[in-house]
Amino acid sequence: MDNNALPAREAMEFDVVIVGAGPAGLAAAIRLKQVDPSLHVVLVEKGSEVGAHVLSGAVIDPIGIDRLLPEWRTDPACPIRQPVLDDRFYWLTRKHAIRIPTRAMPPLMSNEGNFIVSLGEVCRWLAKKAEDLGVEIYPGFAASEVLYGDKGQVIGVATGDMGVGRDGKPMDDYTRGIELRGRYTLFAEGARGSLSKTVIERFGLQAGRDTPKFGLGIKELWQVQPQVHRPGMVQHTLGWPLSNDTGGGSFLYHFGERLVAVGFVVHLNYRNPWLSPFEEFQRFKTHGLVRATLEDGKRLVYGARAISEGGWQSVPRLVFPGGALVGCAAGFVNVARIKGSHNAILSAILAAEDAAAALKSGRAHDELAGYEDGWRTSPIGQDLKKVRNLKPLLSKLGTAAGTLFGGLDMWTNTAGFSMFGTLRHGHPDHQALLPSSATPKIAYPKPDGKLxxxxxxxxxxxxxxxxxxxxxxxxxxxxxxxxxxxxxxxxxxxxxxxxxxxxxxxxxxxxxxxxxxxxxxxxxxxxxxxxxxxxxxxxxxxxxxxxxxxxx
Missing domain, CATH: 3.30.70.20 (Alpha-Beta Plaits)
Structure with missing residues (x-):
């Protein structure tokens, strides 16, 4: 479609434009208005409503929410209600589940004080908080283009045109997109965000940093029988059905009205092109440890999402003229803890505070250097640095040895020392596959329609x-x-x-x-x-x- 032949887009001016209504985007919006209620803040979200595209385990560390909304525990509308009461970790073989004693786990792996939530519900609650502060939230509008000024600085985003046909031509219901222009733009799209990716490439933000790494998380929500429901129980596993040279693991969380969130993560640097993460997840559910919980239950929802796994060494430069990356768009997931929302919120707070200070001083469209310079010494950096070698060790040594040496490294990192220094990840995930002729095919069983x-x-x-x-x-x-x-x-x-x-x-x-x-x-x-x-x-x-x- 020739953009020159189309009518000009309507433009709207804001102090700050935020892309993505996940935990990071909403936290940034809230913090901006907390610091300066006069700021004009808009948040655009591609899902049909806030939370529609949000998928996570999720067990959350409340450190971020404590900082953003310290009164949340007394808010009757807050959906963060189920504390972790029973924390279990297993190594699976085909027929057995070997429980790893809690005392053998590095302290940072403990879920004591954490909460089991629906992250989508948390985001809807945060959206209400943001709107009460005066944030404009536009769900159902996908930001499809980054806008640049005459000096190459980011000046906002444009939403996609609606009513474009398969042939690229406008249909009868065609509507032109809107330009949302901001003095600063924060990208909070989550892992592998389409606009974040283009900004990283344009400004060379990955230069000098390690390769980004990713996993695929697949999740189902079940309603289980009352006799097997254990509210507050958190269960993680490694091992079967994945081979030792394929990284990944599972989670199973009990909360709500007989609800169980069950999920499976496969690291995307796997080598066998015949492997299917979806089918591995289905096989996992047939293990006796999992079947005992899900059998005779009802599957309610299914979804999947990529996860940032590169951590400390893979985080790109976060700032560029006119904006910044926050949350999982920046890669702040702690892969060992399988948690990212706490760091997403903390990063959003840092970026929002820096942006508010810049606007107050009359600055615009420059780099938020304080955010870039400060995150590694903040709780975010402290969280990620301790686990920085787990992912490289899993990739180099396999799941069994990688977990053992990664665990030892996390223990020593608790005292501020690493026996490995900082290991590198190596090649990107898409280069990991071997030719199909060099790898064994995998025969997956047919689904039974029940489990x-x-x-x-x-x-x-x-x-x-x-x-x-x-x-x-x-x-x-x-x-x-x-x-x-x-x-x-x-x-x-x-x-x-x-x-x-x-x-x-x-x-x-x-x-x-x-x-x-x-x-x-x-x-x-x-x-x-x-x-x-x-x-x-x-x-x-x-x-x-x-x-x-x-x-x-």
């Missing part, structure tokens, strides 16, 4: 809805390369790594044809990370599309 399921019925439970007659938002740069390499060399791994059945290889005569079922997309971003040639780019579809998670 294990197929992908399409799972996507149905994510309430995913996309306008079908819109341009495909999953862009394949080189179709010939996809056929000659992704299919012919690697055996079509996109048909397995995608947890939503978006990608298919079919044949028409003697030709292999790549089919993209974009309407299935749950916005996990795995394809943008794992395609072996970096040939797929995830872009934002029309605002309001994608999953609609009620309480994930």
């Amino acid at each position: 294990t399921f197929d992908r399409l019925s799972s996507v149905f439970l994510s309430n995913t809805n996309q306008t079908e007659n819109q341009p495909v938002h999953l862009r394949v740069a080189d179709a010939a390369l996809q056929a000659s390499s992704e299919h012919d060399v690697y055996g079509g791994p996109s048909t397995r790594y995608c947890p939503a059945g978006v990608y298919e290889w079919t044949t028409q005569g003697e030709q292999n044809v790549y089919v993209i079922n974009a309407q299935n997309c749950v916005h996990c971003k795995t394809c943008d990370i794992k395609d072996p040639n970096g040939n797929i780019t995830w872009t934002a579809p029309e605002g309001g599309g994608g999953p609609n998670y009620p309480n994930m």
